[in-house]
Amino acid sequence: MGNTIWMPQLSTAQCSGCGECIANCPTGALGWIQGKAALLYPERCSYCATCESTCPTGAIALPYVVLKAKGE
Ligand code: SF4
Numbered sequence: 001m002g003n004t005i006w007m008p009q010l011s012t013a014q015c016s017g018c019g020e021c022i023a024n025c026p027t028g029a030l031g032w033i034q035g036k037a038a039l040l041y042p043e044r045c046s047y048c049a050t051c052e053s054t055c056p057t058g059a060i061a062l063p064y065v066v067l068k069a070k071g072e
């Protein structure tokens with residue numbers, strides 16, 4: 001788990017191609033693949049969740065890590 005990098009997951013099937021996530025991503029991590037939004041530059045993603053909250057179709061989900069209490 002320690003080496004896991006969590007990234008937004010985009011569902012191509014649910015994407016309507018509205019472009020809201022691409023327009024609102026503060027780091028420019030998103031772009032187009034065949035008319036659907038995609039995480040083109042994952043290294044730029046700051047995991048801010050703006051895309052998730054912006055998407056009107058619920059096509060984007062961020063897996064959230066459960067943090068362990070200190071000492072566990
Ligand atoms: S989580 Fe933030 S930085 Fe990452 S793709 Fe979504 S809007 Fe862009």
Ligand code: SF4
Nearest residue numbers: 015016018019021055
């Ligand atoms: S905001 Fe959602 S529906 Fe719109 S382009 Fe992005 S992933 Fe697709």
